[in-house]
Amino acid sequence: MITVTNLSKAYRGAKVLDIEHLEIPQGQSFGLLGNNGAGKTTFFSLLLDLIQPTTGSIFNKDVTVSESEEWKTFTSSFIDESFLIGYLTPEEYFYFIGELRNRNKADIDSFLEQFNDLFNGEILGRNKYLRDLSKGNQKKAGIVAALIGDPEIVILDEPFANLDPTTQIRLKKLLKDISVNTQTTILISSHDLIHVTEVCERIVVLDKGVVVRDTQTSAATLRELEEYFSREIAEG
Numbered sequence: 001m002i003t004v005t006n007l008s009k010a011y012r013g014a015k016v017l018d019i020e021h022l023e024i025p026q027g028q029s030f031g032l033l034g035n036n037g038a039g040k041t042t043f044f045s046l047l048l049d050l051i052q053p054t055t056g057s058i059f060n061k062d063v064t065v066s067e068s069e070e071w072k073t074f075t076s077s078f079i080d081e082s083f084l085i086g087y088l089t090p091e092e093y094f095y096f097i098g099e100l101r102n103r104n105k106a107d108i109d110s111f112l113e114q115f116n117d118l119f120n121g122e123i124l125g126r127n128k129y130l131r132d133l134s135k136g137n138q139k140k141a142g143i144v145a146a147l148i149g150d151p152e153i154v155i156l157d158e159p160f161a162n163l164d165p166t167t168q169i170r171l172k173k174l175l176k177d178i179s180v181n182t183q184t185t186i187l188i189s190s191h192d193l194i195h196v197t198e199v200c201e202r203i204v205v206l207d208k209g210v211v212v213r214d215t216q217t218s219a220a221t222l223r224e225l226e227e228y229f230s231r232e233i234a235e236g
């Protein structure tokens with residue numbers, strides 16, 4: 001369970017995130033939507049202690065994120081390419097992350113087999129450094145690395161952006177399978193209403209840093225979200 005209380009982040013006095021209370025139960029697939037600048041990355045950065053809150057706290061399984069490192073043993077993430085190590089090949093990077101998560105080379109080799117289709121022959125065995133991969137392939141490597149070691153909580157910022165349509169479909173299936181078959185909590189942000197409604201059982205919408213919708217996904221959710229995000233156009 002992740003619990004957020006009185007959380008805010010302000011830059012030069014201007015609040016960019018303001019969440020009074022939010023609970024994300026273990027095992028939930030949680031989608032975060034919002035227009036540009038809504039505060040999605042800010043929220044994930046606070047969850048990962050990459051920035052400090054102006055007020056409030058985040059408890060990740062009772063660990064106060066800004067005060068202890070304990071949460072790192074069961075939480076993993078891919079936010080952007082800065083999470084990668086550019087001078088390593090993907091294999092070297094996966095083994096390195098494996099070591100951090102108590103997985104040996106053989107564990108990693110067998111873990112990677114399930115991603116052959118996703119990697120499409122462009123990631124493994126190419127002797128290329130991560131920094132030389134395309135943006136989409138870097139993202140694939142980062143997402144897969146975030147899944148190493150069966151983390152209890154996986155946080156992915158815009159995982160579908162920059163991926164080709166085939167990969168988006170494969171990634172959706174992968175995330176859905178994890179969500180259905182394990183107790184992993186998955187948090188993803190996206191601009192894509194269809195992907196989020198397909199993958200996530202709960203969808204929270206941020207607008208200017210504030211939670212404006214918090215719904216369990218149903219057959220009506222996609223249409224409701226389309227209406228919500230069309231509002232400003234309609235009001236014109």
Ligand SMILES: Nc1ncnc2c1ncn2[C@@H]1O[C@H](COP(=O)(O)OP(=O)(O)OP(=O)(O)O)[C@@H](O)[C@H]1O
Pocket residue numbers: 011016034035036037038039040041042043
């Ligand atoms: N270091 C910073 N200094 C000042 N303002 C910042 C800083 N970092 C983020 N912001 C502001 O915080 C607000 C929220 O940004 P954030 O990146 O969280 O939005 P987002 O929902 O992830 O947007 P996008 O969909 O464009 O990725 C924006 O107005 C942004 O300009």
